[in-house]
Amino acid sequence: MHRRSRKQSGAFALVFFASLSPSIAQLHDDGRQAGLLFDYVVIGGGASGVPLAYTLAESGKEVLLLERGGRREENPSETLTIAGFGSALINKDLAQEIRTVDKAITHVSNVLSGGTAVSGGLQIEETPEYFEYLREEFGAQFDLQLVTESYAWVREQIAQPMGIPETYGPAYIASLQDLGFDPFVGPSPTFSVGSFNVFSQFENDGKEFSPDRRRFASDDLALGGLANPPGLPRRLKILTRQTALRVQFEKNEETGNPRATCVVYADSPDVLEPIDSRANAGLSAKGGKRDIAQTGRAREDGDVKRACIRAKGEVLIAAGPIFSPVLGMNSGIGPKDVVQKVMEGRGTEIVKDIPELGQNLHDRFASTIGVFFKKPIPEGGVPITVALAGGIKVVGDKCPEDFGITDTSLECTYVMSEEASGTDAVGLFLATRAIFPPVLRALPEVDFLVSLLTECLDKEDSIACAPLHPVFDCVRRVAAFISFPVVPKSRGNVTVSEWGEPILTAGYLTDEEGLDLNSSILGVETLLRVMGSGRFYSLFEKPGPLSCPTFIFNKLVDMLVIASRKLPFPGDIDTDSLPSFTAFLESHTNVTDTQGHSGRSDSFLQDALLWMELQKRKNDALKEGRDARSENDASESEWLGDQSPVAEWLREQVTRASAPASMPEGILDDLACDLVPSEECERRRQLRAATRFAAVPPLPTDVLDRESLGDFVKTHSVGTWHWTGSAAMGTVVDKEFRVMGLENLAICDGSVFPQMTRLNVQATYVMVGRYCGLLRKQQGR
Incomplete structure (x- = not known):
């Protein structure tokens, strides 16, 4: 099929969104009409929800998409171009802060397009081996042909290789190769061991590196750029700033199973205040009953609305790995001991005991080291890049030949490296306090x-x-090097209070064997060796x-x-x-007095x-x-x-x-290494050389000491917003994403993956929305 050019798509997007507001206003009126029925109601217009809703509607089905946030165009400086990356997380109209029980800080997007509107924009597709692993290990079955088709559909519309700026770009790629991230395969949309030029949502404008490079996000997929003719499906209705409160059920008398019938929703609050999990868990004087629009508790009064499905319709939850379980628990499904308290407060009964809902939740713990480009900087500022290249390799002295794609041990593990430069690092630092x-x-x-x-x-x-x-001025000159565990083993969970308020436990670095901490330490060591590779001495500031x-x-x-x-x-x-x-x-x-003073x-x-x-x-x-x-x-x-x-x-x-900066200690060791070179000598030399650069956070005093690197990880690492796994396929949903034991209810987002992808999750989360919709088209539903 002929592909619409990105410039054409961009122009079409402007026309589309300029005309979208009146239709949304009309939809608000329609949504209040009693008895309005849909074939599908999709809850959550994020990375997965938008492509899901579009795919269902393109086959002629009547689809309602509910999104609690507004449109990207309402906050253009943070969401429409690459220059806005970083600042969106501190805008309460775009992201909601969540403080976890274990005192971590994370965020959930609050805008049509979800995380694709505020993230770093990486688009890294997983390999068939990953999906085979999910099937063998967890019983999570994906149709590989449909996965490939769905990835391609997304890539054609919103992904392209990140540009590589002169001098800095080649230096970074060369430093990866110096450390054994081979081969460098050039531009690749797919995960690849070695190193590769990463695909991105951000427009590639050649050598210009304009800060105004467009961000393509999941809402662009609703434009039907690959359709013939292109355009928003006539039967797709999008409601923004509407918060789903709960799903309603009735008993199917033939099967005895609960069946989803309607979604109760209300106007979103003007401002989404931070969620304090410790308070919601009863660890604070603030704990207690609050407004559903802030917390998830189903409101029984006020201006609530309902959207219902036809007899063979379906409610599809795509609210993300944190809020999809929260919505389920407020609807009467989830762990019995939790949901029963919520239902008792409302005077109703539990719908379905699903102990695994909200469990297996995991994210990555990322370590970042920022260095500063020397002045004078290039005209127009430091070129903005986000993962111009990524590297991944296996490290360890005792790695078996059959080391699996998700294997990790204290003796052998995967390490990775990414970079970002010229971004609004202030926003990221403020949002995480890292x-x-x-x-x-x-x-x-x-x-x-x-x-x-x-x-x-x-x-x-x-x-x-x-x-x-x-x-x-300093922060605008930052280049950041980033690493995180490729296969995180630590697990957290999400649950709710008796009032339905979210309670999130991150669980970073809590796996019993210490595998995540070990991977993180090796990752920080890798970043230091990249810095000390000798490729950046002319580029970055010294202490x-x-x-x-x-x-x-x-x-x-x-x-x-x-x-x-x-x-x-x-x-x-x-x-x-x-x-x-x-x-x-x-x-x-x-301003002076008469004396001239x-x-x-x-x-x-x-x-x-x-x-x-x-x-x-x-x-x-x-x-x-x-x-x-x-x-x-x-x-x-x-x-x-x-x-x-x-x-x-x-x-x-x-x-x-x-x-x-002074001559690093160990110069005699370096001289000895020159006489008798070894890999260990080179490792120590590179680690010491990294201390010649001014860095934030401050580097450990002894970069050769493993315990010091571990303290650095624990002190300065933060989550990556890659939340995954809280409604896993095989335990909560089946291979068609339907919640087991219920009818007409499905979950289609990052919640369903039992183990997250090995690098950035975003491309897979967008893909799964398309995939979930195509399954239903194949079934003729």
């Missing part, structure tokens, strides 16, 4: 700094933000008093010091009336205004932090400012970062 050790992330001083930096992303002109301008890490940590200390001062002058000041920094300078420049000290006034601005933000951050903090963490709520553990830690980092 720059700070976990023990500090909930302290009020961190709340204050995160709040301040978040505001300054959009208001660099304000007095409070002016001192931070150079910090943002020293003028380095970016020194400046960043020093400025954060300054903000805490100023915010901790006592009142610098008497009297009350209305902080809301304070001028911007630009207005302040304009009003005080060249300046009037009141501009420096004093500037300091006073800055102090007032920071006081206001400190008070706001402290209030928000106290509201969110659990009873068990109450001791963390006291503001200590420049005398706090946060300030102490920051000062330590300033000292470490400002020390100039």
Whole structure:
């Protein structure tokens, strides 16, 4: 079939979305009509939900797609181009923060297109061997021909190779080859051992590397770019900013099984507040009954609506591996001991005991090291790349010849490496607080700094933000190297409180054998060896008093010091009336008295205004932090400012970062290695060479010490948002994605995979939406 060009698709997308809003408004009216029936109701317009709904509708079926968030075009700076990657996670209109029981921070997207609208955009397809493994190990059966067809359908419309910028790109690829990530196969949409040029959602504009390169997302698939004629299926109805509350069931008198009949939904709240799993689990004074639109509890009053299916129709849940189980439990299906409490509170009975729903949930724990391009940077800034190349290989001295695709042990495992450069790293750091050790992330001083930096992303002109301008300049020059366990073994879970509120346990690094920690340590070692390969000496900053890490940590200390001062002058000041920094300078420049002296000290006034601005933000951050903090963490709520553990830690980092680069210890070992070369000698040389670069987070003092690398992993690693497995095929759903023991209900998203893919999950999650829809088309349903 003739392929529509991406430029044509992009233009068509603009026309489509310009005309979509009126139809959505009309759909809101239609959705209130009693007795409106659909062949399919799809819950969740994300990576899987959009291609699923499109595929069902293209065969002429009446399909309703419910999405709790808005459209990408409502937040264009974060969702439509590559320049927006990173900042979306701190926009509450695009992503909802979740704090886990074990004090990790993650996010769930809140926008049509789901994670494909806010992610790093990697499109890495799995091999047939992966799906064979799922069948053999878990009984999860996929039609490989249909998988291949579905991958191709997605790739043709939203994927292309990431561009490779001059100098830096070849240097990174060469460093992978230096470390044995061979062969380099060039552009490849499919997972490949060795190294390869990764496919991406972001437009490839050749050598231009424009920050305005378009992001293709799952909503582009609804445009029918490969259809003849192209266009949105006439029978596909999309409702945005509508939150599904629960699925309704009735008993099939012939089979005795519960049968899904309708979906109850309501308008989404204007703002999705963070979810505190510890509070929802009863570990906080905040625990208790709350609004369903925030928590998942089915609301019995207010302006609720229903969408129902025809007798042979189907409700398909595609809300993602966290919220699909939550919706199920609020609908009466899931572990009996959990769901029974929810149903009792509503005065109804449990629908189906499914003990495995919400179990087997897993994500990856990623380690990232950021370095900084030297000035002067290229005109137009550092080229933005996200995984221009990926590398994966087996490491270990005792690797058997038949080492399997998902095997891992303390003696032999897979390691991988990816990169990103020129992205909005500030947003990622703020969303995860990864720059700070976990023990500090909930302290009020961190709340204050995160709040301040978040505001300054959009208001660099304000007095409070002016001192931070150079910090943002540094972050725009970041190149980040990333590694994570290829085959994570640790498991978490998702459940709900008696009020239906989500309770998420991440479970990072909890596998009994320590396999994930071992893989992570080897991954960090790999990143350090990439840095120390000798390919980047002319590109990245060295440590020293003028380095970016020194400046960043020093400025954060300054903000805490100023915010901790006592009142610098008497009297009350209305902080809301304070001028911007630009207005302040304009009003005080060249103001002198008759003697030629300046009037009141501009420096004093500037300091006073800055102090007032920071006081206001400190008070706001402290209030928000106290509201969110659990009873068990109450001791963390006291503001200590420049005398706090946060300030102490920051000062330590300033000292470490400002020390100039020196000849690494072990130079005699290096000379000996030159005489008698060995792989171990080269490994040690590369690890020590990595310390010649200024880095954030700060590198371990002893990069040769395995325990130090383990501490680095535990201190600075964060999740990858690759949540998988909470409604696994073989235990919760069958090979057609139908929830076992129920009728007319299916789950079609990343929840169904018992073991996540070996690299990025996104291409497979989009694929499975198409695949699930094609299965139903084949069956003539």
